[in-house]
Amino acid sequence: MHRLYPQKLVTVITTDVLEDRLVALMRRCGASGYTLLRARGAGAEGLQSGNLDVDTNLLLKVILPTERLTGLLDELDALIGTGYHLTVFVADVAVLGHEKFERPMLA
Amino acid sequence: MHRLYPQKLVTVITTDVLEDRLVALMRRCGASGYTLLRARGAGAEGLQSGNLDVDTNLLLKVILPTERLTGLLDELDALIGTGYHLTVFVADVAVLGHEKFERPMLA
């Protein structure tokens, strides 16, 4: 059978104005990397049409070993606590080559 | 532990010509918001290279409380019934701040 290992996939959707802050947060939480997608959408803060610098969303995906999840969620919670609007959800995934996701990014 | 609540993540992939129709559908089904990503791809309808207005795909993500899922799937089924090609899949996710996803968007 394949070497598929269970890990957590955390997805964050928010305004792309927060990009630098979120990336710093990922580093702090020991992620081995992260992926950013440009997004649009709508929600409590209204329409994000993606045409202006201020109304473009980003969707961040990060795969983490389960034991680092709590740390990440704590930080995201704190960010939400200061007033930022984040859509955050966690899914169970099975990764190929799990060691890759256990090595934190170079600072 | 974290306040992670189980909800449903529905993903729809189709031609972006349907954007307005899908967004209206999300509102009708009581979603609290939605996220759109630009996509390309291929499938039964051939290549969608993303270079022309007609062959760009969109990928829509919506998080819903489980009890609203059936209504949404009914509508999507109806759309498929009229001839549109939609790729639809549902995943279980755990969200942070579940009340957020229970408040329908303003009409």
Place this chain on the structure above:
Amino acid sequence: MHRLYPQKLVTVITTDVLEDRLVALMRRCGASGYTLLRARGAGAEGLQSGNLDVDTNLLLKVILPTERLTGLLDELDALIGTGYHLTVFVADVAVLGHEKFERPMLA
């Protein structure tokens, strides 16, 4: 109840230089289609800012009947074996209209 059938969603994140190769691989593995999203990110190979041809990532999503998963993962493993960096993860999803995903693409 809805006709939701369990299938596998495989996500591959890597440099978009590999696009043609990955698409060919999807065809070989009998996928009924695939979806590509443009992405940025960072990982072991450093920053992929998305501004140059060489540092743009792509995120590929493919839905497969469970029995075709092993073939796909074997091929992806082989690609990783030749030195390419791929982030690969598999999730369980429930699809609408499962026959759609069982018909391989036209070659």
Place this chain on the structure above:
Amino acid sequence: MSAFSNLLIPAVLFFALGFIARLIKSDLRFPPDLAKILSIYLLVSIGLHGGVELARADLGEALAAVFWAFALGLLLPVIGYGLLLATRRVDSLDAAAIAAHYGSVSAGTFLTAIAFLGSQGVDYERYPLIMLAVMESPAIVVGLLLATWSRGRLAAADPERVAARTERGNGGMAEILREAFTNGSVVLLVGSMLIGAIANPKAMESLHPFTTDIFMGMLCLFLLEMGMEAARRFGDFRRVGLVLGGFGVVMPLLGGLIGVMIGHSILGFGVGGTTLVAVLGASASYIAVPPAMRLAVPEANPSFYLTLSLGVTFPFNVVVGIPVYYHLALLMAGGT
């Protein structure tokens, strides 16, 4: 000689470059938005030019041109639909969707024809610019009517299959008309034309470097990308097959012929204007009509209409068709 000189026009050469780049499997790629940006630029620029001409135009002649543009847009899809059903290679909904493309026009082909006339030193009437703006919508409407009618016939034959569809419908006739006339490229082209017609002429002059001077370069880039796109679609030719592929060549020739007759005999244009009307008849839309069909005739398979319009008819017109229509126009002019 003139057929050959077609291939010395930069715009045509860039189209060929794009096509060849795909054939030799080059990894040349355009960012996905570039084609969209260039096509917005081209539509706005042609619109403004058309508007300036409109403001100067003779009302009677302009109305005649508009009338015949409408007529072409209504007639050609019906002919195309008939031909397609006769091939027995597509069902009637696919036929309706494909046919609509041929009643509309391709701005890229039209502009290449203008560059061709320029390189031949042939002058042309400006009315075809107005006709271009008019011809997008009628074909969409006819296409949707043909589709509705086909659906009715299919429903009669097999009530099960189209039940869901007829029940919910896709909006009535009013909705169809609204969509045909508010189509993005129609709005851009017609809107720019109105602006060109009513705006302060001095202010319009300040737009000249943007809309005219750099125009040829923008067109070259656009055709480069379109060459790649055409080759990509041409690769789907197998799906379409030889008979249907033949339609992609016969239909523009037919449309071109009808266009020559209308341009020369009815509208009384010279060789240049007649060539342009022929190109309006011959060319098939790949920008405005496809999304409209995708929305309103979802049962039709887009790879059919995109392959035919973009992969077959477009390159045929750019490389072979334009000089042919020009020679037809010359013949007619000589013949009177």
Place this chain on the structure above:
Amino acid sequence: MSAFSNLLIPAVLFFALGFIARLIKSDLRFPPDLAKILSIYLLVSIGLHGGVELARADLGEALAAVFWAFALGLLLPVIGYGLLLATRRVDSLDAAAIAAHYGSVSAGTFLTAIAFLGSQGVDYERYPLIMLAVMESPAIVVGLLLATWSRGRLAAADPERVAARTERGNGGMAEILREAFTNGSVVLLVGSMLIGAIANPKAMESLHPFTTDIFMGMLCLFLLEMGMEAARRFGDFRRVGLVLGGFGVVMPLLGGLIGVMIGHSILGFGVGGTTLVAVLGASASYIAVPPAMRLAVPEANPSFYLTLSLGVTFPFNVVVGIPVYYHLALLMAGGT
């Protein structure tokens, strides 16, 4: 007559076209990056022009212009904040974020005003170009100060709610200043201005076709997209309500009036220059300030400030405001 002729300027007409396209629910869409690309182009071009003027400017007059630009940028948000709190329709953090937009400027509106003056054959002083570059940052700083102050008051009233916030903070004053002055569009505008001022004049001439000749066309495309964006935001009007919507009209009139007084009476500009200073006062930022507020005042709801600045004040200024400020300037000039 001059109010009407405003509507014959292509740039204004394209704005209207974009607005109308959304109203009639056209499927016209711009690729998401096009607005960003056009706005980079416009900022660089204005910056270079401003720089060339700066190099030629009288130091004393330039300093006076800069001083009053600062003053406007500091004063207007405070007035706006007061007015907004008086409406009792938004809480104080929303008021701070909205107010900041009105102390800053909209390059699109400013450029439309220049096109308007051009169409009227009215000459203008170049100092407002420099003022434009200066006015982005002070308003951001004031906005952040107002937000910090509001947060303090809220914390006093309800210690629970803002606890997390005050504890972690959003960076101190130094950070706020750094962010206000390294804002992307500030860097682009001020940087291009410096380049325009120090670069080799002969080399600058080689940029002329890019920065000047095609400028009007680029502005038209930009306003077309902004028209669509404004209409999209205008659709959120319900959320904002009539009273707040009224602020979006009253505030620019007030800012325009103050601008006319500063331009005419203090800086001693002619009708053209005075009109431009009025537009600086009247217009609200929709490019530089919103991201700054989103980052630093996350508690404020962006749909308020975007709807007001982009959906109400921007169209108001482009269609009604500019001719009004021009007439005010004429009145003042006549009155002396």
Place this chain on the structure above:
Amino acid sequence: MSAFSNLLIPAVLFFALGFIARLIKSDLRFPPDLAKILSIYLLVSIGLHGGVELARADLGEALAAVFWAFALGLLLPVIGYGLLLATRRVDSLDAAAIAAHYGSVSAGTFLTAIAFLGSQGVDYERYPLIMLAVMESPAIVVGLLLATWSRGRLAAADPERVAARTERGNGGMAEILREAFTNGSVVLLVGSMLIGAIANPKAMESLHPFTTDIFMGMLCLFLLEMGMEAARRFGDFRRVGLVLGGFGVVMPLLGGLIGVMIGHSILGFGVGGTTLVAVLGASASYIAVPPAMRLAVPEANPSFYLTLSLGVTFPFNVVVGIPVYYHLALLMAGGT
């Protein structure tokens, strides 16, 4: 003085602006496609110019230029590979991938050099334009050969590690050659050059405003973005270390020296042409070669070659290198 005047060229100043914007952590960002669009524009424009020159060129001289371009493209990667292995900071596959970049060229650097010569009022031969188009591919081929050879040596040393690799291979030599010569930017540059050479000269003139008049402005925007990108890469300097960073400065000096000798002594160019050949030798590719290496030498870490080529060598050449090569060329010219 001339070294200083380099810094008064708008293109160089915009590069600096982009670099500084990142250093001061401005949130200035370009939409991701803008750099790609600008680079397509620049390649097409240089290609067309080169083609026009090619059509006029003396065949013997052109062939000599092409021959020496090939020679430079083949020689420099070999030198670079040797130097890199000597540093003992990278393994042989990384060395092969990095070295390939230095045999190829950077169009951005080349164009900045042309702007520099323009600002100095120095004329130049046109053959280097043709050499630019030729130099992309040979370096890719040499890079792949070096990588294949390194892989062989690694396999001999440690058969396990590269087993999978050698077994499946990455396509044979034929595939390598095809990929090197169908590389997107090679196709764009060589294709445009052919079009420029064969197209109708009158039609080419209509492209002039697009390819020439607005060129400098487009170059400035491109360099602005590249300045940001260089700074971003420069931030990865730590990963690369001082020794390797030193290579990023020594290698272009070496390449520039060899280029000066070839340009002056072998090809007999004047100061302008010699400077440009030096820049061809000195500059490192950051557009064509990186994707080719990424595909064909996946074992090499892209952050090495991108940091060196884009973060070190590119800014070094733009700010320091070009005036240095120019002075070398002056020296040589004086010395004969």
